[in-house]
Amino acid sequence: MAIDSMKKTKFSERTYEEWQKGAEAALKGKSLDSLKTQTIEGITLEPLYTKDMLQKWGNSIQLQTAAVQAGKQHAQWLAAQEVNAESAEEFLAAVENELSKGSDVIVFTGSKKYDWTEAQFRRLAELIIKHPIYFKLTRQDQDILRVFDYIDENDKESVRGVIQSEEEVSAPGYVRTQLIDTIPVHHAGGTAIHELGVALSMLAEKMDAGSFADTADNLWVRFAVDTKFFQEIAKLRAFRVLWKAFCSAYGEDSRFIPIYTETSVRSYSKLDPYVNLLRAGNATFSAVLGATDVHTVHPHDFLTTPTAISRRIARNVQLVIKEEAHVSHVLDPSAGSYFIETLTKQYVDAAWNYFLEIEKIGGYSQAMKSGWLTDDIQAKWVERERDVATRKASLIGTNIYANPQEAVADSELDDGHLEYITAKRLALPFEKLRAQSRERILKTAIIHVGPLKEVKAKSDFVNGFLAVGGIEPLISPEMTDAEKVNRYLSDEQIDYAVLCGSESALAQVIPGLETSAAIDVAGKFTAQQLADWEKSGVQDHLYSGKHLVEKLEQILSLGKEAL
Template sequence: MSIQMKNIQFPSASYDEWKEQAIKALKGKPFQSLFTETIEGVTLEPLYTQEMLMDKLGDNLEKQISTIRSLKDSAGFKISQQVYGETSSQFFTLLQESVERGNDCVTIHSRVPFKWDEENLTLLAKYLAENTFKLFIENEKDPILNVFNKINAPSVKGFIISHQGNMLSNFENVRSISINTIPYHHDGASVIEELAISLALAAKYAEQEGSYEKMISKSFVSFAIDTQFFLEIAKLRAFKVLWKAFSKAYKVDKPAAIPVMAETSLRSYTKADPYVNLLRAGNEAFAALIGGADYFTVHPHDCLTKPTEKSIRIARNVSLVLKEESFVENVLDASGGSYFIETLTADYAEKAWELFLEIEKAGGIDAYTQSGQLQARLDRLFESRLDAVQTRKDSLIGTNIYANPADEVPAETNPQFAQIKRLAIPFEKLRVNYKEFKPRIAILTYGKLKDFKPRADFVDGFFATVGIVPEKSGEITNIEAAKDWMEQANYDYVVIAAKDEDTKLLLPSILELQPKGILVDVAGKYKQEQEEWLEKGLNGFIYAGQNIVEKLTEVLESLKGVQQ
């Protein structure tokens, strides 16, 4: 039987044959609905084939793959866990624990609740001398830099992330030229901007150092990895393709690999439902592992408020589990040869190189920033991201969809991450406002359960995003009963959920009542009746594709106006 199975061959199908079957399955929907336009302006196709890939890259495919595989700085995926602590005693206890339990790169942000005094610096120097490290510093006068006055071993290895260039010339293996794209990522940048900016920053530092060789010996690049799994894999791979092209412009045909530091993006992290951040972190860490990052930091799921010893341990274990159980680390370029990812890698590299040349033509990254062009570009992208989340074109699980009404938004904020522009912030603010105001909200469910349930469930989910569970009238099957319910209703706001024909029959009678002190909305669009119903006193409509934040803000303001 097993021999027969080995000899079985399945007939191959052409793209056109697949397309024909796909069109049948769509049942009238256009085939183009299967194509997805990303924020980067790249169109994701529903199917990628070997022929499509070869048509795009041809002989360059082998060059792309070999470039990516040759520019991996380290053999593995190093865990770079950030150390937290409310006191110096707790900080160093957790630091020791992290080293003992698999932390490959001691990661420290200089902004801690305690002072970097002589005693703490002396203790820190011991760890930095014995372990690879990554330090986030505020500026060249940061007190934590005094630790290097206490380190006698010039062979120490580490990385310093700052806005300044090279600062530690006496330590050959400490890289302090940080090509850091993470602030741009959190400001709204897409993959294209992140990649182009990484090259523009490298060009700036090469000029400052006086040569490409001096720059590369002290440099490393940092990326934040977001939730778009395959796109983030392609981002890290595309960087290596671009790095070779960038090096070639400096007459370097065989560039040295540059260390790639990465971390979970906080742009999609949420405060109200922090455990979903664990899912995001696992997805992002796995993308970074497959994409070829050298060092990776998983931010604890509650890092926006106050990480605990448990959440820090869980964050570290995310990377440990991926390393030990996926075996991806044992494979060189695990996604290499994928028709989809290789195509996406090439698309990103092409578009990012064009933007890099545009930045250089404008005078470099500093001139491009000072002209306002960069910020305008980032602002447009961030607004586009916000709109996609607020209209549910993009899902932010636990926030704009599948939200748990019982979730609370912690008042506490971790100052280290307070300034990050997160997509969930508008929802979190609304949730706090609704909790303070405590409006009484209900759904008038008219007709049979099977008829009103889809819209009633939609309205339920709509208000779950701000922590409200509307009460429901239950089945009401005639207009008089509906009018009686409205007259006796002790609510501030009522949404009518029914199928179209029932709503058109019921609503005129409800509006004739002019329920005192009650705002009335309807679930659905009703374009033809819209103007007439609004004139007769309807407050508005709730429907799919609507901007949730704008609608819920309007409802809250209207309710406050009625109560005043």
């Protein structure tokens, strides 16, 4: 089609009712409600959003978009990548390299204590005058703050950035030192509503302790961004809206608070770590579309030992988005999206109500002290774990499409990253299973009770199920009678086997089983069927939705300890 013809082409208008009829026809009898998705926050995601759906909110959507854009201020965002160094000299060299390769912020994590010389402090001071800082300090290492003594009084107003510290610190220029940190809530398993509601409650405590304007000008907020793409965009946008509403509640004008984001380690895994790169890219794009101000990408091997290459790839995730997607030229890229605007509004309403609920208890500190907030967050974490264990939620390379032959790194994060060491991760139970599989000698098999074309789907399912636990089963040829199955299990010295076949084929073979191996069947069967087969040694059935971790722990316990 010629370009002129394309320009003149127009799509015919369709109504929601017409789409609904087409969707119902495509579903072949299933309800349209089957296309709806329930988020962990209890919000229903519709299969299609229209302009008409926004009209029920009145002019609040326009006010919402205005609040997001006023809060963002600038279309650009800053890349803040951590560096790894054993000494002050190495740190300076690494920072200079990062800044020359596209990073915008000087990041210091305090993971190691450095002995600074005057020359090194002066060198760092020159960098700080030109680039914003992001210092994460511990009680043991606050020596780096001495660098401010080496900055000329005339240049101190040029210093910008943030400091995260367990103790109160002072800094020159426009360095913010009061952190509203939602990442501990995220690491504990909290939802977007938990994070937003807690952020508001923490803000309330800060404001009650001093001048609103002075406190606001010294604040910054930190969020972890997970892989729920649209929800994470809406979460960051919702904070901007909530902050404006919060200021109005205090009778104050809205003041700028920078949002610092980083890729969440909740979905990171040591199993198939390169998938973490995909998770990081997804989360980073969410943060950017959600209008972050500063973002950090954790390397794909962050949980073990990041290398120079993985750090470079992490940095380039942001650079590619900046250079290729052009979103750095747009103040609020997701503005006007029927889906995202609706979800943002729903998050705003739910988070404000949750904030009020916390305030009724006595505020954030009291909610934590009483254990109410911890219990509420834990309940959602249990739900997350169950969803991953039953494959309602997928962790590619971990609970699905696992590679049992892949070597798993045993090294851990250093002590400077304690907040990530203690973070709850969805992949942890599966990593423990894989570690357990290396310590066990277990011979397993998938028994084909019928022709391959009839049993392949079940066989592949079982193979994938066992692979999650690092188990590599033997695959039998076609077997149509119990005698052949018994002989195969005996000859191969099988400890555990799964029978794959039709219900009728299994009914013919199972009564004749005589083996010391533990036997399961592939597929979902009734309690009565399992009770009847139990007499012949069948113990359980494997099916979609079965609790992976519990079952794989049982299977691995059948093995002998490896020397």
